Amino acid sequence: MPVCVFSEGAGPGAQVPAHLTRIPIALITTSTDCSNKTVKGKVVKKCPLVSLASDNVILKTVIQEEDSPPNSSSQSPSINVILFGALAKDFNQTVNQGDVVVASGFTVGKSPTVHKDKLHPCNLLLSGDDACIYVTLLPPPLLDPRSPPAAKRSSALSAEVSRATKAPKYTYVRLGDLKPGTVVNVYGVVVFFKQPFKSRGTDFCSSLKITDQSNQKIGCTIFCQLEDHPKIFQIGDIIRFHRVKTQSFNNSITLVTSFGFSVLVFDGAEGGSMEPRTSSRSFHIDQEDRQTVEELRSWAAKQALVPPVPTIPLSAVSPKAYFDLTCQLLAKAPIDTTCTLLRVWDGTRCPHTLLNVIVERNVTEGPTSFSQERESLIANILVYDNHTEFARQLKPGDFLRIYNLRAIPGSSKVPGLTSSQSEEVDHLAFHLHGGTAYGRGIRVLPENSPAVQELKRVMEAFPEDDKDELNDSEMLDIWSTPPEFLEAGAVECSTERSCGHDTQLVTLSEVKRSDPGRVHHVRVQLRSYEPRRLHQALKLYCSKCTSMQDVPDDELVAGLFSEAFKDSGPCSPPPWAVSGRVNAPGDSPGSPKRTLSVHMSTQLMSEDKSKELIFLMGSTLEETRRLAAGYRNIVPVMSSAGHLALLDLLAPFLFRGRKTYYGCKRCSEAAVREPSCAEGVEMIDEKIIAQALGVQLLQFVLLMNLQLQDATDTLDVFLWRDAEAFFGVLAEDVAANQEAQNIIHQTMDSLCPAEGSTGGHPWMDLCLTAYRAEDDEEQNQTYYQICHSTVTKPFSAQSNANPA
DNA sequence: GTTTAGGGTTCG
Helix, strand or coil: CCEEEEECCCCCCCCCCCCCEECCHHHCCCCCCCCCEEEEEEEEEECCCEECCCCCEEEEEEEECCCCCCCCCCCCCEEEEEEEHHHHHHHHHHCCCCCEEEEECCEEEECCCHHHHCCCCEEEEECCCCCEEEEECCCCCCCCCCCCCHHHHHHHHHHCEECCCCCCCCCCCCHHHCCCCCEEEEEEEEEEECCCEECCCCCEEEEEEEECCCCCEEEEEEEECHHHCCCCCCCCCEEEEEEEEEEEECCEEEEEEEEEEEEEEECCCCCCCCCCECCCCCCCCCHHHHHHHHHHHHHHHCCCCCCCCCCCCHHHCCCCCEEEEEEEEEEEEEEECCEEEEEEECCCCCCCCECCCCCCHHHCECCCCCCHHHHCCCEEEEEECHHHHHHHCCCCCCEEEEEEEEEEECCCCCCCCCCCCCCCCCCEEEEECCCCHHHCEEEECCCCCHHHHHHHHHHCCCCCCCCHHHCHHHHHHHHCCCHHHCCCCCCCECEEECCCCCCCEECHHHHHHCCCCCEEEEEEEEEEEECCCHHHHEEEECCCCCCEEECCCHHHHHHHHHHHHHHCCCCCCCCCEEEEEEECCCCCCCCCCCEEEEEEEHHHHHCCCCCCEEEEECCCHHHHHHHCCCCCEEEEEEEECCEEEECCCCCCCEEECCEEECECCCCCCCCCCCCCCCCCCCCCCHHHHHHHHCCCECEEEECEEEEEECCCCEEEEEECCCHHHHHCCCHHHHHHCHHHHHHHHHHHHHHCCCCCCHHHCCEEEEEEEEEECCCCCCCCCEEEEEECEEECCCCHHHHHCCCC
């Protein structure tokens, strides 16, 4: 029973078994006795499921303790968890980021990524029949900034029960069949809704109207605490009420919340997410619920209930119109007691001149000024009366939907401070008038909502606003040295070209205007680069299928080793091998020594080259790394169906000192074979071994994206094929040693210092090639790559690094 | 197992 789901509704049943006791993450060590222990935490990271050649799968996740027990530290510790096989598959399907899980039946290993991720020094390994994950499905992030902290909900687990047990059956009444004076459960499609507002009583009140296949439109009034109100984002959303009472009002039936009321809201789009929006600490949805939602979705799609364009981007607003706007808040400022200014953008440019509002700097929350580029995209929204109270809770960066916003053309008086613009100028002002008519109001959208995802995609087209352009002295820096007027050599450059091209210096804007397939010489500064973390720039490249992949995470590789170790049954060595055992390198001198089985080529033994190459079985990743110091070549192997086999090719197939070598899964036909070491070959290297094993060797490469700048433009270029020459280091060395990594860090730091403006960055002489990607005909995009260029003065920062 | 509200544009 690998993954056990807890949710609402059932009687006493499968809880986390009582004989299991929970241990705090902080107290886990490799010597912890894990039997009958559990670890509980919220899933803060869920990596993709990775398939292994051996018909197995592996998945890495990170869980964080939310409510550290009293005897643990006050921080919230996180730990890596590696899942194998069916458990990994189930977890992948069932569990989402944000869910709270309880793990049992795990073993504790040393986390090989502790230095990189700074998480717990151990990891939890879950595989086999004993391993189990209990999960409490949690709703997506709550929308209301005043929603209760997660800790409040985290104790729910013990009160909840497994989906496997029988849940009480809910019956849902069609809206056409409602009778007054009853308490019912209903489903409906939202056709109108209003944001909650404070009632004169103890609760917040919101009203909405829903419909279903019976075509009745039923008004609903909700009274409850703010966070429990239905999280409706737009007309068309689907709502499920439990325990609402029917009332007769004005000759029609209305629904009102009654005791024990609960509500879920689903996206109304056909094929949309089935994850309900709710603050409910426990709820239950089953296959029937999903079917009801899908039926309502497809019915509604044919009814024209949903406005064709639910929200309008700034680029499409028309004067005088009311519209809904999905946007990001950049800054806000109170104007007076009845009015607040919200500065927002949505990544589109409004064709009308927008109202310019001037406010004092010291009352603004968020940046007081933006680059000219960004400023031209910003809409100033004035929100009045009841909405100012809600606006107070908003934070710059929040994603918002503003309902029933009005675009007012012509002159507008702004209370308090006057606009700098002439009242004669034709411009648009955005007002969110007081009151709640037509659902007028503001809602914070969660990051994971489709609307926000789409918004972010549009916004990504704009560079980060680092305000370089704002600062006059910085501008001067850039403009005072326009490269097109420079004599070659007049400016000190940090790089030099080694190509033989006879080409004049050109500006970046000229480069952009040129056709692809050409070579350009430019003099530029480095504005920014990606990735900022070196290990993300390191890739594995297959020269055969030209695919590029990330270097597998240590945690995953360590998992592969421990799986291989577990699976290793009896195994007959190949006829060409001699078998023996070596001591596993242990770190605690007192602990009993484990021995590992090794296989060596008889021929190499006879040539007295026994240390040249060993096939090592049953070692951990860490042990393999340690043993690699004493043997020239180590090939980790496992037992598969009684024979020696290589590990999954996601793991390195070869260890040579501090270097590791990987094979291409697609292009290799790997098997354990004896390297035919031709006579006269002095050294067995990775190529010989790869060839013998049928492994297509992957090559370490560096891949970075650099944003260049000169006085005329900016340009994104790749540094890849000539990256090693550029830095003067081998990617293979970067993967293996700190010194090579330091060279790259120092080079990038000197070309693009963290402090100061781009205008102060050193100039670079570069050779660029412009090309179209072969498989990218549709996009027709031109790419640029730095070639034949080398950094000459990488360490200018070191010159003053010697204080007396 | 109580109360609240019961949609329908705009002062700015």
